[in-house]
Amino acid sequence: MSVGQLAAKRVPTAARRLAGHDPVVVAAVVVIAIVALMAIGGRWLAPYPPDRLHAGPVNGASSLAHLFGTDDLGRDILSRVLAGAAASVTMPVIVVLLSTTLGMSLAITAAWLGGVTRGAISRLIDVIFAIPGLVLAVLAVAMFGKGLVAPVVALSIAYIPVVARLTQSAASRELGRPYIAALRVQGVSSIAICFRHLIPALIPVVAAQATVGFGYAMLDLAAISFLGLGAQPPAADWGSMIAGGQAAILSGAPEQSLFPALLIVVTVLAVGIVGARATTWAEEKER
């Protein structure tokens, strides 16, 4: 079975188990599915080419032809929101993946080796923790130029401490358990203990944390784009669209900022709800 098939089979089952009978969680899962669909196929779902000028009236209100209205250059907002979904959703996912991988590696190294290494890693994490993510991202843009690559890398680093602290305490606890000692006495190699026993034990905790991290990353990246440091015109993500629509709000066309902002709020909320549910789920499984 290919990875794709496996995922296709497993993800819906996991989602159904996760949602349980709580309608709020079911709704959140549905929202996430729609947003994911937009991120993957938004460009093809868009009714108009997202960059076409004068696809409709300037600062047009919502209508049947343009569901979300049009912006100051007459571009279709629905099409732009759909096209921008890819960057707006993928970039936070990358941030979460990068920070989780880096944070887990550091935490497991610290917990495993202990002693001076743990001390050094803990201090390094303290130092990173002292720098606000947004400031680091702005600094990265100043050094490496505008665009989403520099902020994504900067935020990935900035989010390491949260992941690492959580994982390190969980890993230390897990390593202290008798079954790890039992595996050592059996002669199981350290690599096998780490990858076959330790990391699977940490996944529930880390996954729950990742959903929280996604929300923060999405908001921070939107803020960076809002400041004009992220996605560069004519390309757009939801953050830069909010910024672009500011002037139109005063001229009575709030749609340009409203819809991308709504999408950010709804996505972050949905991921947060699912994350909270996943945390309780992991705790229940632990018992």
Place this chain on the structure above:
Amino acid sequence: MTAPVLELRGLGVGMPTAAGPRALVHDCTLEVGLGESVGLVGESGSGKTMSVRAVAGLLPEGFTTSGAIAVEGQDLASLDARGRRELRARRIGMAFQTPRAHLNALRTIGDFMTEAMVSVGGIDPDIAERRAVELLDEVGVPNPERRLRQHPAELSGGLLQRVMIASTLAMDPRLLLADEITTALDVTTQEEVMAVLGDLRRHRDLALLFITHDLALAGAVCDRVVVMQQGRTVETLQAATMRSDAQAGYTRILMSATLDTAAPASDPMPVASEPLLDVQDLQKSFRVRAARGAGHENLIAVENVSFSLPAGGSLGIVGESGSGKSTTARIICGLERADAGAIRVGGEDWSMPARSGSGRRARAKTVQMVFQDPYQSLDRRQTVRQCLAEAIRVHRPSDDRPAVTARTVELIDAVHLDPGLLDARPRALSGGQRQRVAIARALAAEPRILVLDEAVSALDVTTRVEILTLLERIRLETGVSMLMITHDLTVIRRLCDEVVVMRNGRVEERGETGAVLDDPQAQYTRLLLDSIPREGWVPQRRIPVRTTPIPTIGMERRSRRRWR
């Protein structure tokens, strides 16, 4: 005739499930008269704790009861919630298995002792404090005034259990419910606590309902014994004559499990004269935070311990908690590093833990270990099959799948585990089944030495007998040498040729099992033997009281913080 202090008539306890309540206790009937002591005996899951919790009003949310509970002739069902609470507060005291978990770690013993007196009894705090000192004195807590200002972490388990008992006496109850109060204690401490209970009953006319899994203990300290199995009371026996009176098969099994002190009938194993494992002058100390102040102390866990185990032999190391017996086992298995001393196994120097992975694997083929708690020593995410396959592949990395499967079945067979459980996870197994898996996993390496660190002490008595029998058979069939670490002398008698008695990190006595247990030379060995409950046993308070469990030396104060 006055009404009994406690009377249970057809008590049932139901656990709420999706499909309606499931009965955990059906038809539990017993009574406890004034000044009488009744033992409620059964294994885990027999419903003994649930029955008592129903009396104390401590059942979990949603649990239902049926039948009648009467305290001093007053049916609890006839009272309103407030009346029941009053009755329980003033008439019933309850002590639990784990006093440390039941005391708030942040409050002092004094706070704990006086709380009920002040808030329930409305007694003036100063008077309550004087009363607390009297009560602590009554249960034999030395220095009661000082204890009032101490926190639970500063007291040993035995002392805490006495504090707990003292606190239950604060309201002058007529009935004391004691739920496995000595199970977590060492045998000598158990004797102390039981002696305290005995005195209290004599002086106060206190009725006692004593819950335990240890039939011998119940028989020794109670007037009557009620045996429970799977939520039913099987039979009620007079303690004095229970050996001859017992009718139910289950009671007989429990008896043979706990009261059997006879040596095994099997012939001694042929034993080589060359030691397979030779330990010389082993030393190990740990840096621990000082009991007082900010410094560190060196805790000497193992001091000058020497012994040897011949190939095919079986050696027991016996001692109470803090005796260093487990640390010794962990050093031999490479889980701790000795400070000094030599370990030789089959002529090789094992004094230091193996450095490389291949070194660890090589040693794993010689020494394997079974841990105390089978709930903790198995990875809860692995099925039995995965767990065993992993252990097999460590030593036979080139075996193909059918070979591994065949070996897995072989191992499962060797420990008498149902092959149907191969795809079960630890959560679905009973304690005995889990320990069988742990033994099978240890056998996967075909070791020459099997180290058993309290391998049966977390198990029910009947399961314990099964596992001991299994170990006996494995030893006969494979000729593996065994190193038994235990606090239980009956286990030693059953399985070991030789025994080493340890206390506070030092060897107190050593010799052949029969000789040491039947004619102990060291005073401490005698004390251990005297502390085992048996027929006609009267628990005694021994002086000096064990208030300093572990000696520490070499106090050093350091201002420099260490990284860890």
